[in-house]
Amino acid sequence: MIWSVSISLLGLLTLSIPVGIVLFILGFGIDQFFSPFPLIRGLGQVVWSSSNSSTLIAIPFFVLLGEILVRGGVAERTYASLDKWFSWLPGGLVHANIGTATMFSATSGSSVATAATVATVAMPQAEKLGYDPRLFSGAIAAGGTLGILIPPSINLIVYGFLTETSIPQLFLAGLIPGLLMAVAFMAITALICWFKPSLGGSSRSFTWGERVSSLRQLVPIILLFVVVIGSIYAGWATPTESAAVGVFMALLIALANGGVNMEMLRHSALGTVRITAMIMLVIIGAYFLNFTMASAGLGRELTSLLENSGLSPLGTLFLVILLYIILGFFIETLSLMVATIPIVVPIMAGLGYDKVWFGVLMIVLVEMALITPPVGLNLYVVQGSRKSGTLGEVMVGAMPYVLVMLAMVGFLILFPGLALFLPAAL
Amino acid sequence: QAEELSVVGSWSSLPLYKQYEAPFWTETLPGAEGSDFEVSMTTFDQMGIAGGDVYRMLGDGVFDVGMTVADYTVGDAPELEGLDVPLVATTADDARKMVDAARPMVEDIMKERFNAKLLAIAPYPPQVVFCKDEVSSLDDLKGKKIRGSGRMTTKLLEALGAEGINVAFSEVPGALERGGVDCAVTGAGSGYSAGWWEVSSHLMTLPLGGWDPVVTAMNMDKWESLSDEQKEMLQTQLTEKFEAPAWDAAAGALESDIACLTGNGECAAGEAASMTLVEPTEADTQQARKILEETVLPEWAERAGSDWAKRWNESVGKTVGVQVPL
Amino acid sequence: MFETIVDVLRRINRLIALIVGAVLALTVLFILADITLRQFGHSFGGSDEVSGYVMAFVASWGLSFALLELAHVRIDLLRLKLAQTGRSILDLIAISATAAVTTVVAWQCWPVLAKSLERGSRANTPLETPLWIPQSIWFSGWVWFATASVLLLICAFGMLAQRQQSQFENAVGTATETEI
Ligand code: NA
Ligand code: NA
Numbered sequence: 001m002i003w004s005v006s007i008s009l010l011g012l013l014t015l016s017i018p019v020g021i022v023l024f025i026l027g028f029g030i031d032q033f034f035s036p037f038p039l040i041r042g043l044g045q046v047v048w049s050s051s052n053s054s055t056l057i058a059i060p061f062f063v064l065l066g067e068i069l070v071r072g073g074v075a076e077r078t079y080a081s082l083d084k085w086f087s088w089l090p091g092g093l094v095h096a097n098i099g100t101a102t103m104f105s106a107t108s109g110s111s112v113a114t115a116a117t118v119a120t121v122a123m124p125q126a127e128k129l130g131y132d133p134r135l136f137s138g139a140i141a142a143g144g145t146l147g148i149l150i151p152p153s154i155n156l157i158v159y160g161f162l163t164e165t166s167i168p169q170l171f172l173a174g175l176i177p178g179l180l181m182a183v184a185f186m187a188i189t190a191l192i193c194w195f196k197p198s199l200g201g202s203s204r205s206f207t208w209g210e211r212v213s214s215l216r217q218l219v220p221i222i223l224l225f226v227v228v229i230g231s232i233y234a235g236w237a238t239p240t241e242s243a244a245v246g247v248f249m250a251l252l253i254a255l256a257n258g259g260v261n262m263e264m265l266r267h268s269a270l271g272t273v274r275i276t277a278m279i280m281l282v283i284i285g286a287y288f289l290n291f292t293m294a295s296a297g298l299g300r301e302l303t304s305l306l307e308n309s310g311l312s313p314l315g316t317l318f319l320v321i322l323l324y325i326i327l328g329f330f331i332e333t334l335s336l337m338v339a340t341i342p343i344v345v346p347i348m349a350g351l352g353y354d355k356v357w358f359g360v361l362m363i364v365l366v367e368m369a370l371i372t373p374p375v376g377l378n379l380y381v382v383q384g385s386r387k388s389g390t391l392g393e394v395m396v397g398a399m400p401y402v403l404v405m406l407a408m409v410g411f412l413i414l415f416p417g418l419a420l421f422l423p424a425a426l
Numbered sequence: 427q428a429e430e431l432s433v434v435g436s437w438s439s440l441p442l443y444k445q446y447e448a449p450f451w452t453e454t455l456p457g458a459e460g461s462d463f464e465v466s467m468t469t470f471d472q473m474g475i476a477g478g479d480v481y482r483m484l485g486d487g488v489f490d491v492g493m494t495v496a497d498y499t500v501g502d503a504p505e506l507e508g509l510d511v512p513l514v515a516t517t518a519d520d521a522r523k524m525v526d527a528a529r530p531m532v533e534d535i536m537k538e539r540f541n542a543k544l545l546a547i548a549p550y551p552p553q554v555v556f557c558k559d560e561v562s563s564l565d566d567l568k569g570k571k572i573r574g575s576g577r578m579t580t581k582l583l584e585a586l587g588a589e590g591i592n593v594a595f596s597e598v599p600g601a602l603e604r605g606g607v608d609c610a611v612t613g614a615g616s617g618y619s620a621g622w623w624e625v626s627s628h629l630m631t632l633p634l635g636g637w638d639p640v641v642t643a644m645n646m647d648k649w650e651s652l653s654d655e656q657k658e659m660l661q662t663q664l665t666e667k668f669e670a671p672a673w674d675a676a677a678g679a680l681e682s683d684i685a686c687l688t689g690n691g692e693c694a695a696g697e698a699a700s701m702t703l704v705e706p707t708e709a710d711t712q713q714a715r716k717i718l719e720e721t722v723l724p725e726w727a728e729r730a731g732s733d734w735a736k737r738w739n740e741s742v743g744k745t746v747g748v749q750v751p752l
Numbered sequence: 753m754f755e756t757i758v759d760v761l762r763r764i765n766r767l768i769a770l771i772v773g774a775v776l777a778l779t780v781l782f783i784l785a786d787i788t789l790r791q792f793g794h795s796f797g798g799s800d801e802v803s804g805y806v807m808a809f810v811a812s813w814g815l816s817f818a819l820l821e822l823a824h825v826r827i828d829l830l831r832l833k834l835a836q837t838g839r840s841i842l843d844l845i846a847i848s849a850t851a852a853v854t855t856v857v858a859w860q861c862w863p864v865l866a867k868s869l870e871r872g873s874r875a876n877t878p879l880e881t882p883l884w885i886p887q888s889i890w891f892s893g894w895v896w897f898a899t900a901s902v903l904l905l906i907c908a909f910g911m912l913a914q915r916q917q918s919q920f921e922n923a924v925g926t927a928t929e930t931e932i
Contacts, residue, residue, distance in 0.1 A: 013827045014827065014829065014830045015830070015842060015845055015846070016826045016827055016828050016830065016831045016842045016843075016845075016846055016926070017826070017845060017846045017849045017850070018824040018825060018826050018846060018849075018850055019824075019825045019826070019827065020824060020825070021824075021846075021849050021850050021853045021854075022849075024853045024856075024857065025849065025853060028856075036430065036432075037432055037487065037488055037489055037490075038486070038487055038488065039488055040856075040860060041483070041486040041487065041488050041860070041863070042475070042483045042486070042488040043856075043857060043860040043861075044857075044860040044861040044862065044863055044864040045475065045476075045479045045482055045483060045864055046474070046475060047857060047860075047861055047864075047894070048808065048861070048864050048887065048890065049475060049476040049479055050474070051807060051808040051811040051812065051890065052804045052805060052807065052808040052886070052890070053804055053807050053808075054800045054801070054803040054804040054807065056807050056811075057779070057803045057804070057806060057807040057810075060776055060807070060810055061776070061780065064773075064776060064777075064780075161595075162471070163439070164439065164595050164616070164620055166599055166600060167600070168600050231787075234604070235600070235601070235603075235604025235605060235606050236787055236790070236791065237787050238593075240803075241783050241786075241787060241799075244779070244780045244783040244784060244787075245783075245784065245787070247780045248780055248781075248784055266770065268773070269769065269770055269772075269773025269774065269776075269777070270766065270769050270770065270773065270817075272773055272776065273769040273772045273773055273810070273814040273817055273818075274769070274814075274817065274818050274821055274823045275823075276810060276811070276814055277810075277811070277814035277815045277817060277818035277823065277824075278818050278823045278824055278825060280810070280811040280814070280815070281815055281818070281824055282825065284811065287474050290473070290474050291473050291474055291475060294468050294472050294473040294474065295432070295468065295473060295488070295489065297466055297468070299468045299469075299472045300466065300467070300468070335474065338474045339472065339474065342438045342439065342469065342471050342472045343438070343472060346438070346439060346444075374827060380825040384823065384825070384927070390828065390829065390832055391827060391828060391829060392829055478876055482864075482867060486863075497876075498876065499876075500876055501873050501874055501875055501876035501883065502867070502868075502871050502873045503871070504874070539871065576876075577876055577877065577878065577880075580877075580878045581878070584878075589795075590878060591795075592798075592800050592801075592877075729874075729880075
């Protein structure tokens with residue numbers, strides 16, 4: 001079943017049918033060919049319960065937060081400041097992309113929203129300064145994925161909910177791997193551009209005075225981080241509610257910057273609805289596809305694959321990782337998590353793996369899924385904010401960062417403390 | 427020729443599914459002598475559907491057999507709340523009697539509301555109360571913020587003068603620690619394995635959240651398409667090999683879970699915690715009945731209609747010694 | 753004429769999107785008020801539940817806006833390699849598939865609302881919200897999405913028949929420049 005679905009998926013996507021619509025069509029196909037039951041009668045109920053979600057409302061909130069930061073001028077100043085700090089490295093502004101994405105990840109729980117925010121500020125610069133569009137946009141797509149590893153994180157909330165693991169602990173566990181991965185993204189960028197300088201723009205250097213004085217441009221974003229995360233750890237807001245706190249705080253900051261007017265609010269609202277609708281059609285379609293696949297026995301296939309593999313715990317872990325890499329090519333990340341967590345996590349916990357640690361590992365794998373073709377929401381979002389060029393360029397540009405993520409998976413296995421140190425210490 | 431059944435189980439992470447539902451449907455039933463049943467099984471959480479939607483889909487024939495917590499589905503059938511009235515059954519034996527008394531009612535509800543045939547009712551472990559501060563009686567819950575689940579439990583908390591708060595399971599330890607809630611209700615076993623004892627000190631064994639019975643039902647059209655032998659075999663197997671063992675285990679489970687949480691007795695699951703056990707007094711029981719009869723049940727009778735309340739009085743009410751004033 | 757229809761659709765949808773955005777903003781305020789009240793030991797109760805309904809509203813009524821803005825993701829690797837005729841064929845396939853699927857989905861969403869109406873279903877929460885209220889808002893959003901898709905499909909055929917190539921691409925092509 002998995003193979004026929006994958007091949008039909010590729011075919012329909014190539015026809016340039018909208019991704020969300022393709023997922024529905026595949027669901028109809030499974031209903032038709034793999035299931036003796038009228039699964040389509042469950043369609044309405046699945047659409048209702050996947051949209052009626054007080055967790056997913058964090059997505060439009062985080063998108064709105066990003067829109068306000070962009071249109072209120074905060075994002076641009078953050079970007080400019082990070083440019084001053086990192087542009088001396090081989091690769092120049094590409095590092096500012098990653099740096100900005102890292103900072104926004106700390107205020108946004110959504111990878112897609114993070115990528116959208118950074119893309120909107122950064123993309124005009126690429127064209128102006130003559131960067132290779134592939135690496136430049138790939139770095140944004142990849143940097144944006146940090147949104148779900150560095151707290152807050154919608155995906156960690158979903159993981160915590162499904163596995164009954166503490167969400168604040170998961171958040172703490174994601175912090176060090178997230179920052180480490182940001183550094184690794186910069187390292188590989190520098191390495192690539194050192195070998196092939198034509199990929200990056202001209203490196204630029206600024207005086208220490210300029211750098212230090214630009215630091216105050218980072219104050220708003222740090223303040224935002226403190227408020228969003230603080231509201232969770234102080235026990236004021238649930239992780240989902242903290243998104244609403246973030247929106248309000250972002251608006252206050254934009255107000256203080258004098259960046260708020262009716263036109264700006266109008267654009268922020270329209271941008272938020274556009275991006276949210278684009279994401280939600282894919283997510284709802286993915287939920288329906290997942291529903292039909294589960295009914296037709298995907299769970300059984302997975303369970304028997306994992307339980308009858310006869311592998312050692314480490315072998316099973318590698319099998320699971322391979323599984324996520326492959327499924328991640330084709331399946332949207334939230335529904336991938338919903339479909340597999342109930343099957344995979346109990347098995348892994350039974351083998352002695354820590355649930356918090358495994359959650360962080362899964363997030364890294366899911367981040368990979370966000371930037372691997374053909375189904376990768378971050379690729380789509382970055383392409384959506386470009387004025388020219390093809391989706392293929394973004395896909396190619398994101399490749400090196402996939403390698404970094406693979407390396408990160410290895411590091412997490414070798415040094416579980418990367419994830420488990422903070423939750424244990426605090 | 428094999429009779430294929432598509433079965434949707436309850437929460438895949440909980441013992442009821444792992445120890446009873448899955449083995450029964452995938453091994454016991456197909457392997458029973460003379461059985462021609464073949465089963466493909468999944469669970470509602472793996473399908474990504476809400477627990478409250480299981481019977482809606484079952485009635486539509488999206489699958490043949492569905493299992494879910496009856497309390498999740500009372501939005502569609504408020505009369506089903508009568509299956510799990512909190513506080514009236516304090517032991518597994520009492521709970522079983524309560525469920526048996528309610529069975530004919532549930533049978534009719536499943537048929538009328540969901541076009542489904544009732545096959546079995548099995549319990550989740552009883553829901554107990556974890557509190558971070560000292561409590562010694564029901565009265566002490568007054569003014570406290572309590573995480574409960576289920577509509578009737580929330581209404582009961584309100585009637586007790588407490589505030590019902592909605593917190594996801596995984597967020598409870600944090601909420602207890604930071605004072606977002608003072609007490610929280612869940613199954614004793616889940617509370618033990620999720621480490622709630624680390625952030626709370628007192629354990630009340632009052633089933634404030636009821637027993638969360640899980641109802642197994644089959645699409646009515648499918649049921650009617652079965653031969654008499656098949657019906658008979660399915661029902662007997664379910665009752666003897668699924669329902670009975672699940673109930674038998676419930677009694678023992680509560681005892682060992684409480685041992686794990688308080689340290690009084692043998693804990694097989696791991697290291698025992700040292701919570702203070704607060705057992706219900708006679709006064710508590712009296713007070714609980716009073717509140718049920720004066721506030722909670724009359725409100726339910728309004729939601730469900732007085733016909734159902736009357737039927738409840740004659741069956742469950744008689745068994746547990748509580749009456750809805752009509 | 754077809755161009756006018758697309759234009760009108762686009763304007764209606766922008767208005768809808770603004771309303772959706774405003775409702776989101778109100779929800780932010782509602783949650784903040786609830787958080788603030790909680791510090792003083794009070795709560796509206798049910799902000800969780802209301803957020804869910806708002807999300808269902810956003811995720812149905814926003815869809816047609818994204819459609820008219822050409823924002824729904826399409827993978828254009830093949831499309832960009834084709835000549836104009838090939839591109840137009842793919843665009844027609846895409847909008848036909850969209851119209852067909854959204855119609856089926858809207859159709860299948862009705863029974864959800866119908867059951868809630870028939871049973872008088874109420875949310876399984878202390879608020880006991882009658883489910884038909886949020887569900888009819890959600891359902892009508894899908895009906896509108898399906899309607900807009902079908903209208904767009906008709907316009908696409910009409911524009912092709914009248915050889916209005918640039919209007920056609922503007923209506924059902926892929927976004928080269930999103931300006932909102
Ligand atoms: Na984040
Ligand atoms: Na992917």
